[in-house]
Amino acid sequence: MQRTATPRETLHWDDVKLFLALCRARTVGHAAESLGVDASTVSRRLATLEEALSATLFDRGRDGIAATEAAESLMPVAEEMEAVMARFATAAEGLEREVAGLVRITCPPDVADVFVAPILSELTSRHPGLRIALDPGEAVLDLTRREADIALRTVRPARGDLVVTKVTTARWVAVAAPKVARSLGTLRAWADAPWVSWGERLANMAASRWLGKYARGVEPVVRSDSLSVQLSVVVAGVGVALVPEPSIAHYGLVPVKLGPELQEDAAAWPVDELYLVTHRALRDVPRVRAVWDLLLERGRTL
Template identity: 70%
Template sequence: MQRPSVVREELRWDDVRVFLALCRSRTVGNAGGLLGCDASTISRRLVALEEALGATLFDRGRDGITPTKAAEDLMPVAEEMEQVMTRFTNAAEGLEREVSGLVRLTCPPDAAQVLVAPLLQELLARHPGLRIDLDPGEAVLDLTRREADIALRVVRPVRGDLIVTRLTTVQWVLVASPKLAKSVGTLRAWTDAPWVGWGERLSNIPAARWFSKHVRGTDPVVRSDSLTMQLATVTAGVGMALVPNQSVEHYGLVPISIGTPLRAAAAEWPEDELFLVTHRALRDVPRVRAVWDLLIERAGGATKEKSRAK
């Protein structure tokens, strides 16, 4: 009869966060990574939580941890608590009145260098109290779980209570270093110069699909699923590649001259759309809106905002 009161006194939201992280990562180390603490701390908190509940939540094994039936029964309730805490946090964010504090922005590495970084001086001059946490990564962070405040994405999100704006259209063009472009001259066959291309993981993106359709009889001399690495390789003169038009001048590259036999295929250079995304509850928070508005103001090509609801 004493156990329920002990649970009520000892159980905290941080305990639920540990529980959810363990359920989702299935290893103590990965759970620690999600929460920003070491594995030993997670292990101690798990032991304390199991003692407070009087139940074993995970079976420990050589390959990690496996939720028990008790954990599976608690999981839906823990997720409801997470949703409530997210709504509470979002509501608290809405209480802000001044443009100050931290904005977490996630975007592809190339967009971070070409689009975002050049705007930071102006943004911080306008709003000295603002701070930016810029994550130029390939991973897609979850805005509904508040892993970031604003995202730049090349794929329109289809789930979540999000505000989505098409920021601009990105045209891909064939480029090389000035030295290589000069040695190639006018390209009359796609196989007349070495290519830098994409690996298997991103073989379905527009640039990789264009290459598969039009370039026959040759393989890229270098493949990478990182556009940043491709740009570094092309800049070094290793080969030519399709890159976003906005990156050409930034990296000191030049377009390849295309001969008449190739112009029909060149007329089909691939395109991407770049979307600006935030959670609906954050859209009018002053610090988030300041970043959002400047990106739209400077990037151009934005269309009317559209909402995506669950």
Template identity: 50%
Template sequence: MAAKSQDLGDARWDDIRIFLALHRHGSLGQAGVRLGLDTSTVSRRLTALEATLGARLFDRTREGLVPTRVAELVLPAAEAMEAAHRRLARDASGAEADAEGVVRLSVAPGFADSFVVPTLARLRARHPGIRIELDASVRVLDLTRREADLALRSVRPEGADLVATKLASGRWVAAASAELARDAGRVEAWDALPWITWDRDLASFPPALWLARHAPGAEIALRTSFFRSQITAAELGLGAVLVPEPYLRVHALAPLGFAGALEASAAEWPIDHLWLVGHRALRDVPRVSAVWSFLVEELRSR
């Protein structure tokens, strides 16, 4: 059955509600339990919705229902209808909408380990119905194509479909283990220390450029583009490292003291910004809105 349109304008809200329950729970039985309907009613209403759209929404398998590509295409519109319906009910009764379902979050690996993962137990305690899928890779996911629901980025993405808010700004600083920082004292030349830096695939990354410019003759104790490994190596005393200043509060690292002659080079330490980014169409969906508000609260306080 070919899709006539991904427009849900002709669909009834009750059928959209069933579609969302089926997408979230993956079976007619579980969706029925969630909605207080018997399985035959859920199946009949799903068939009616598919007829309205002119497209199959789920493949029926032994393991349950598998969303089709059309189902993924109409999901944002269905969630927007859900958000509008809940806003209407909330405004009328003062009741707060439940937040439940999967939220896919894209975060750089080092930031995920240090700042996001430690907050997830608090998020679950507040919103037990939300399940997080964390993509902690260096690959930049495309929010406009629904590769993620929310992202934390150091550069604000452009696009009319995206909304963003700045959470923080922080300068990179030279740091080392407490023992190495104490032994180094007031550093007279950046070249005098062994350094941990980025691998050649990220040679154009601003912290790597700073080190190449201001410590060209330094011994490189470790090259790796895995930031968590850089931090662990620095904590163990392998060498000095450039890190954003907030990391000093969550890792066993101390800022390096330096002589006045190095003040000009220290003034060139890169500055990072932290942006929370989402798709405009999903911003008021309860599960996305709840995680958005939680991240703003948690990360602006650091």
């Protein structure tokens, strides 16, 4: 008599990755995109998985999929497996001996432009076997889930088995395109300038809070939650914005001249700290250490 295979014998790690992708994406299409396959493949593999488990994991609807009670009970175990696999991959990487392979860096877009991009030539010249994946964006990737190897962040991480080092401190100042700065002359009141600022979603940022306190009542001509967009708008000559000092020369901008009426406010310009972050288990992996050391070395000179 032929014995029926049990789920323990038929399930694989790829099945768990599929399950987690569906739980997090909530649509088959988004799950497929995150896994790098097409939607029909995800649907077929999900059907096979549910058959192996003899359980329905997701209810299908017009708006996507929803986890069933069975899926919700499996989710914590699947996340434990994911964490174990991440630790295994990290331990395997620790066996490296040469500075070679891919290092994934995540950071804000302006940090990528002003700080990271200019040192890549030196980095790859020193280590020809090194490859860099640079992910500039506002989203914070999870280093514990191996979404990136190194992060540059303006907020110090409070949780996770991470190594965190402060790279530099950057002050934000009011700047404009040279032509706009000349036309404004010496600014006597913050309301005398056309401002480019943040939207409500990032109202708690230090730069946004400074404007709310010292330029109270000023209505910006342009709002954007992307600093890259703000920089493009200011470079185009639309108005004045608070910008980190290391970015000023890089984008061809100049500080706005301030009259004595505004000097006291300017003494309280907002300040950001830039932190270099990696997972503790990756800190001494040769390819990660090479990138870390140069970022730290160059960051001290900003």
